[in-house]
Amino acid sequence: MDPIADLRVKLGSAMDNADWTISMADRLCHACVDLLHVDGAAISLMLEGSSQGTFGSSDGLSRQVDELQFTFGEGPCMDAVRHGGPVFAEDLADVTDTRWPAFTGSVLDLGIGAVFALPIRLANSGVGVLDLYRRTSGGLVGNSLAGGLMAAELAALPLLEMISAEAKVRALGSNEPAWQQLSSLARVEVYQATGMVMVQLGVGPAEALARLRAHAFANGLTASQVAWSIVERELCLEVDGRPQSGGPHL
Amino acid sequence: MSTERQSQITTAFVSIASSMADGADVVDLLSRLTSDCARLLDIASAGLLLADSHGVLNVLAASSERTRDLEIFQLQRDEGPCLDCFRTGEPVSVSDLSSATERWPEFAPAATAAGFAAVHALPMRLRGITLGALNLFNDEPGELTADDLDLAQALAHVASIALVADKAASDKETINEQLRTALRSRITIEQAKGVLAQLGYLDMDQAFAVLRRYARDHNARLSDVAQQVVSRKLAGEQLIAHAVSKLVLPENPA
Numbered sequence: 001m002d003p004i005a006d007l008r009v010k011l012g013s014a015m016d017n018a019d020w021t022i023s024m025a026d027r028l029c030h031a032c033v034d035l036l037h038v039d040g041a042a043i044s045l046m047l048e049g050s051s052q053g054t055f056g057s058s059d060g061l062s063r064q065v066d067e068l069q070f071t072f073g074e075g076p077c078m079d080a081v082r083h084g085g086p087v088f089a090e091d092l093a094d095v096t097d098t099r100w101p102a103f104t105g106s107v108l109d110l111g112i113g114a115v116f117a118l119p120i121r122l123a124n125s126g127v128g129v130l131d132l133y134r135r136t137s138g139g140l141v142g143n144s145l146a147g148g149l150m151a152a153e154l155a156a157l158p159l160l161e162m163i164s165a166e167a168k169v170r171a172l173g174s175n176e177p178a179w180q181q182l183s184s185l186a187r188v189e190v191y192q193a194t195g196m197v198m199v200q201l202g203v204g205p206a207e208a209l210a211r212l213r214a215h216a217f218a219n220g221l222t223a224s225q226v227a228w229s230i231v232e233r234e235l236c237l238e239v240d241g242r243p244q245s246g247g248p249h250l
Numbered sequence: 251m252s253t254e255r256q257s258q259i260t261t262a263f264v265s266i267a268s269s270m271a272d273g274a275d276v277v278d279l280l281s282r283l284t285s286d287c288a289r290l291l292d293i294a295s296a297g298l299l300l301a302d303s304h305g306v307l308n309v310l311a312a313s314s315e316r317t318r319d320l321e322i323f324q325l326q327r328d329e330g331p332c333l334d335c336f337r338t339g340e341p342v343s344v345s346d347l348s349s350a351t352e353r354w355p356e357f358a359p360a361a362t363a364a365g366f367a368a369v370h371a372l373p374m375r376l377r378g379i380t381l382g383a384l385n386l387f388n389d390e391p392g393e394l395t396a397d398d399l400d401l402a403q404a405l406a407h408v409a410s411i412a413l414v415a416d417k418a419a420s421d422k423e424t425i426n427e428q429l430r431t432a433l434r435s436r437i438t439i440e441q442a443k444g445v446l447a448q449l450g451y452l453d454m455d456q457a458f459a460v461l462r463r464y465a466r467d468h469n470a471r472l473s474d475v476a477q478q479v480v481s482r483k484l485a486g487e488q489l490i491a492h493a494v495s496k497l498v499l500p501e502n503p504a
Contacts, residue, residue: 008304121434123441124441124480125480179304183306188317188324192440192443193444195445195446196444231317231447
């Protein structure tokens with residue numbers, strides 16, 4: 001098998017049968033360590049530019065490094081959220097790299113040589129970051145970069161669960177493979193319905209998607225079916241979580 | 251070819267070239283390109299499908315913004331002429347869709363039910379890489395003439411060039427990044443259409459017209475305006491009011 005395709009399958013199956021959100025995120029981080037030539041991985045949730053905390057990691061050190069960025073308010077992870085793209089610190093010991101003075105010093109003391117921060121997107125908005133760590137310096141080269149980008153796509157699923165939990169909508173209920181779940185949300189009608197739900201409930205895109213998906217689970221429907229009902233105005237999600245049928249809502 | 255048609259073709263290419271030179275928004279530009287394509291070839295609907303980093307096809311632009319039409323294009327993630335064209339890098343032409351059910355058991359009946367009778371797919375290629383495909387639907391069965399196919403292929407090439415505007419982009423990763431950005435713009439535009447549709451009780455065609463009109467009249471990029479609508483930095487109501495004032499929308503939408 002093509003090595004990238006193989007990575008895709010292995011990363012995708014890492015979260016199979018995980019019983020709850022944190023364990024999904026932890027398992028994905030472990031898979032990154034096993035497959036991407038890195039020594040640690042952590043997933044943090046960021047909403048409206050501020051950290052909601054680290055909630056998945058491959059080990060205690062990764063969690064500690066991740067949290068240091070929030071302590072100092074600087075680091076590749078914060079920059080990745082700000083710029084909406086990957087931020088790499090390939091050699092933290094390089095004294096000419098002065099981007100994060102406080103963070104860099106502390107992380108070097110912990111024995112970390114390189115950090116790679118990959119933004120996690122949900123409903124096309126930045127909701128978190130996957131941080132990959134290595135003890136030695138050097139780039140995230142070859143298939144590890146492609147793999148890291150795929151892992152960051154997959155990390156949207158545990159974050160979606162997390163956002164659902166915060167919005168107090170029950171969402172865990174799919175045993176579908178991870179890539180299939182992501183693909184079921186990547187549809188024209190789902191994007192459009194997400195925009196409509198944003199207005200109906202006065203929420204951001206990620207929460208709107210979480211609500212739509214929760215409604216699908218609760219009613220044994222697919223995300224696409226719920227999206228069509230919303231787009232065709234047969235369904236309007238209400239603030240209390242109970243749907244109201246039909247009629248224009250101006 | 252009639253002189254009038256030749257002149258229309260020239261106008262379309264000149265307009266695309268000037269937009270590219272002006273650094274116009276790629277999704278906006280390609281939406282216009284698909285509309286030109288449908289008009290010049292006298293066909294029912296044209297759409298551009300772009301492959302993401304997993305090789306999955308996504309709708310990037312279409313001559314119609316109706317959700318049902320976009321859905322027919324989108325169905326080809328799993329099967330259909332566009333997927334076959336993307337995989338082989340060769341054009342695929344089906345003059346009678348009703349006879350293609352065996353080949354595409356999901357796609358052919360759905361496209362037929364949507365009123366389409368013939369379909370053609372042409373590869374979008376750039377420097378040896380197939381990026382996606384241009385998809386043409388007609389509501390009458392039949393072949394396209396060799397001239398029409400040449401014209402469609404030329405438009406598909408222009409679309410590829412517009413997509414990877416950075417001439418230095420030669421490696422696959424840089425090209426992929428540009429394609430990712432374009433696909434993300436499309437997602438934001440769909441979300442913004444949803445926001446506007448809900449606010450103004452509009453259909454998706456109208457919502458797109460509102461978005462586009464505001465962007466043009468304010469000399470802004472379509473995807474930037476969409477992003478501001480989605481992040482609520484720009485009130486959707488403002489866009490709708492603008493469209494009403496320009497008579498793009500009736501004062502009391504249905």
